[in-house]
Amino acid sequence: MTDLRLEQEEIEISKKDKLTKYKEKGLKIFFLLNGILAIIVLAGIFYLLLSEGLPTFEEVSIREFFTSFRWNPTSRNPGYGILSLVISTLAVTIGALLFSVPVGIAAAAYLAEVARPKEREILKPVIEILASIPSVVIGFLGIVLLGPIIARTFGLSNGLNVINGSILLGVMALPTIISISEDAISAVPKEYKEASLALGTNRWHTLVKVTIPAALSGITAAIMLGMGRAIGETMAVLMATGNAPAVPRSIFSSIRTMTATIAIELGEVPFNTTHYHSLFAIGAVLFVMTFLVNLVSDLVLHKYGEGE
Amino acid sequence: MLQNSKEKIVIKDLNFFYNDFQALKNIDLKVPAEKITALIGPSGCGKSTFLRTLNRMNDLIDCTKVKGEVLIDGHNIYQKGLDVVELRKQIGMVFQDPNPFPKSIYDNVAYGPKAHGIKNKEVLDQIVEDSLKAAALWDEVKDRLDKSAMDISGGQQQRLCIARALAVNPDILLMDEPTSALDPIATAKIEELIKDLKEDYTIVIVTHSMQQAARVSDYTAFFLLGEVIEHGPTEKIFERPADERTEDYITGRFG
Numbered sequence: 001m002t003d004l005r006l007e008q009e010e011i012e013i014s015k016k017d018k019l020t021k022y023k024e025k026g027l028k029i030f031f032l033l034n035g036i037l038a039i040i041v042l043a044g045i046f047y048l049l050l051s052e053g054l055p056t057f058e059e060v061s062i063r064e065f066f067t068s069f070r071w072n073p074t075s076r077n078p079g080y081g082i083l084s085l086v087i088s089t090l091a092v093t094i095g096a097l098l099f100s101v102p103v104g105i106a107a108a109a110y111l112a113e114v115a116r117p118k119e120r121e122i123l124k125p126v127i128e129i130l131a132s133i134p135s136v137v138i139g140f141l142g143i144v145l146l147g148p149i150i151a152r153t154f155g156l157s158n159g160l161n162v163i164n165g166s167i168l169l170g171v172m173a174l175p176t177i178i179s180i181s182e183d184a185i186s187a188v189p190k191e192y193k194e195a196s197l198a199l200g201t202n203r204w205h206t207l208v209k210v211t212i213p214a215a216l217s218g219i220t221a222a223i224m225l226g227m228g229r230a231i232g233e234t235m236a237v238l239m240a241t242g243n244a245p246a247v248p249r250s251i252f253s254s255i256r257t258m259t260a261t262i263a264i265e266l267g268e269v270p271f272n273t274t275h276y277h278s279l280f281a282i283g284a285v286l287f288v289m290t291f292l293v294n295l296v297s298d299l300v301l302h303k304y305g306e307g308e
Numbered sequence: 309m310l311q312n313s314k315e316k317i318v319i320k321d322l323n324f325f326y327n328d329f330q331a332l333k334n335i336d337l338k339v340p341a342e343k344i345t346a347l348i349g350p351s352g353c354g355k356s357t358f359l360r361t362l363n364r365m366n367d368l369i370d371c372t373k374v375k376g377e378v379l380i381d382g383h384n385i386y387q388k389g390l391d392v393v394e395l396r397k398q399i400g401m402v403f404q405d406p407n408p409f410p411k412s413i414y415d416n417v418a419y420g421p422k423a424h425g426i427k428n429k430e431v432l433d434q435i436v437e438d439s440l441k442a443a444a445l446w447d448e449v450k451d452r453l454d455k456s457a458m459d460i461s462g463g464q465q466q467r468l469c470i471a472r473a474l475a476v477n478p479d480i481l482l483m484d485e486p487t488s489a490l491d492p493i494a495t496a497k498i499e500e501l502i503k504d505l506k507e508d509y510t511i512v513i514v515t516h517s518m519q520q521a522a523r524v525s526d527y528t529a530f531f532l533l534g535e536v537i538e539h540g541p542t543e544k545i546f547e548r549p550a551d552e553r554t555e556d557y558i559t560g561r562f563g
Contacts, residue, residue, distance in 0.1 A: 191403060191407035192410075194365065194368070194403065194407070195401075195407045195469070195472070196409070196419070196423075198363060198365060198399075198400070198401035198473075199396065199397070199419065199423065199472070199476055200393050200395075200397030200398075200420065200423070200424065200476060201393065201420070201423040205423055209423070210409055210419075213410075213411070214410050
């Protein structure tokens with residue numbers, strides 16, 4: 001009797017087990033497909049950029065494309081060198097980071113370590129709202145507000161230049177940098193801080209020597225994400241940097257970034273011409289640049305992540 | 309009771325509040341110099357809170373209030389205008405869970421002296437070596453001082469934390485359940501170390517284990533619901549407690 005009942009129970013349990021197994025398998029496949037979809041989209045974009053961009057090199061030599069400073073596809077003697085565009089993009093990106101990294105980390109440290117809970121409750125959402133301002137609005141502010149101020153301060157005829165674009169991009173990268181750095185600093189165990197304070201160090205020393213180093217991987221990720229944002233940003237830099245495809249000679253030069261070039265020219269370029277293909281080639285180069293930034297930040301995260 | 313030894317810390321009518329909750333009530337206690345004083349009592353009795361009033365670590369918590377006096381070498385550490393940072397240089401602290409910084413073993417020990425302005429490499433090397441030796445860790449780590457402190461065992465980490473505290477040359481060592489996260493062998497090592505350290509330091513140790521208090525301490529204070537119920541030489545507390553509640557706790561009737 002009892003044996004029989006036990007057997008029946010066992011059969012029921014194994015049925016249930018099978019059901020759970022199928023369910024789990026199904027879920028696994030579902031998530032796998034989603035993951036694969038993201039990869040397919042990514043690969044598709046890269047394929048598109050390459051297939052549309054590569055025909056450029058039927059007429060333009062690879063050497064000219066990467067090493068010439070002259071970008072002038074509509075001239076009678078067209079130039080397809082993107083070097084000045086790349087340098088311009090790097091210039092505003094580095095300028096933006098020079099401004100937004102110190103300010104962003106300081107703000108994050110203030111929010112995480114100094115601000116009272118009430119101040120944080122107000123400040124953090126406000127900073128995150130900053131991220132949702134459309135970039136065209138920021139570009140607009142660059143033209144009507146920041147441009148004239150820069151022109152007046154430095155006695156220039158025109159305030160639309162590298163420094164204007166850098167400041168705007170910096171402002172746009174700030175919310176990302178502050179928000180993610182703040183999370184990283186807040187996540188540092190309070191035991192580290194207590195140990196440091198108990199050794200007779202002040203709060204400032206503890207912050208600089210213990211808390212921020214312990215949060216470094218998160219802060220690095222924040223900076224890289226901010227940088228990714230700055231490299232890829234189009235509208236604000238298009239409006240605020242003066243639209244001149246030339247190598248910047250100083251921070252007061254007008255320039256044009258890679259993104260701005262694509263945005264301006266793609267709408268008017270005749271289909272399937274070398275000019276058309278070259279814009280896709282620029283896109284591919286940009287893609288590789290942001291990919292490298294993300295890759296480096298990933299490597300940094302892993303390296304520091306293991307140490308903790 | 310304590311006539312024979314010098315008093316290092318004297319606590320007079322100390323009260324401590326978290327918001328409206330009174331965590332410590334009218335504490336009067338004398339901690340003799342260069343002896344080990346153990347604080348025992350059930351969880352939530354205020355022994356850790358009390359320990360943290362001795363180097364003002366409770367200042368870091370919002371909405372707390374202190375009334376009364378804590379005299380160290382005759383000076384009230386709660387007087388106005390006192391430099392808390394200076395105070396904490398004098399008092400080392402070891403925490404419940406080993407909490408080395410995510411830095412190298414060397415940098416952990418050198419952290420305090422560096423913060424206090426010692427830059428000379430040879431002086432720092434000597435301090436690191438002396439501190440690690442004093443914490444009975446030198447032989448185990450001398451060949452890998454530049455390795456991360458996160459890679460050594462929990463017991464070694466705790467001894468590293470003791471070395472780190474010793475490196476700033478304090479007079480007093482506060483220990484907040486320093487072995488509660490460790491296995492018996494590591495615990496025995498730390499207890500041995502604590503006994504050696506009392507020659508040079510005044511030690512106050514909070515412990516969850518009565519056996520530990522009996523093994524290592526010279527004096528014991530029994531805390532209950534924020535009050536000191538009884539305080540005296542460890543032998544007396546464990547063998548002839550004066551208060552019924554102390555006896556009940558020690559014999560394991562509650563805890």
